[in-house]
Amino acid sequence: MKEIKLSNGKVAVIKEGKGRDLFWAYRNATDPADIIRLLITRLITINGEPITEDTLDELPIQDAMLLIRVFTEFYSPLLAERVSSA
Numbered sequence: 001m002k003e004i005k006l007s008n009g010k011v012a013v014i015k016e017g018k019g020r021d022l023f024w025a026y027r028n029a030t031d032p033a034d035i036i037r038l039l040i041t042r043l044i045t046i047n048g049e050p051i052t053e054d055t056l057d058e059l060p061i062q063d064a065m066l067l068i069r070v071f072t073e074f075y076s077p078l079l080a081e082r083v084s085s086a
Contacts, residue, residue, distance in 0.1 A: 004070050006063045010047045014074050017043045040071055 004012040017039065025038040041051055044067060056064060 002070065002074050004066060006046070006066070007060055008063075012044050012046045012067060013048075014071055015043050015045070017075070036068065036071070039075075040067060044071065 001016060002014040004014070006012055021039060021042050024042065025035045028038055029035045037053065037056065041053055041056060044051055046055070056067075059067070
């Protein structure tokens with residue numbers, strides 16, 4: 001579990017995902033870029049409340065980008081390391 005403070009003071013929490021979350025995202029994605037988006041909506045809460053795609057769409061861009069970056073680093077530390085050292 002990882003906590004992220006958003007610009008409005010709310011706290012987003014990334015919970016531990018399971019294979020079923022990944023496979024659900026693969027089944028429901030209409031585009032490869034949707035996979036991360038779907039995983040974020042499934043595995044992140046803000047102030048204890050689940051988020052929707054609409055919630056994600058309405059976040060300030062800096063918060064949306066922060067969630068994507070931290071989520072990616074949390075679930076793909078080796079990938080994030082390679083990108084940041086390039």
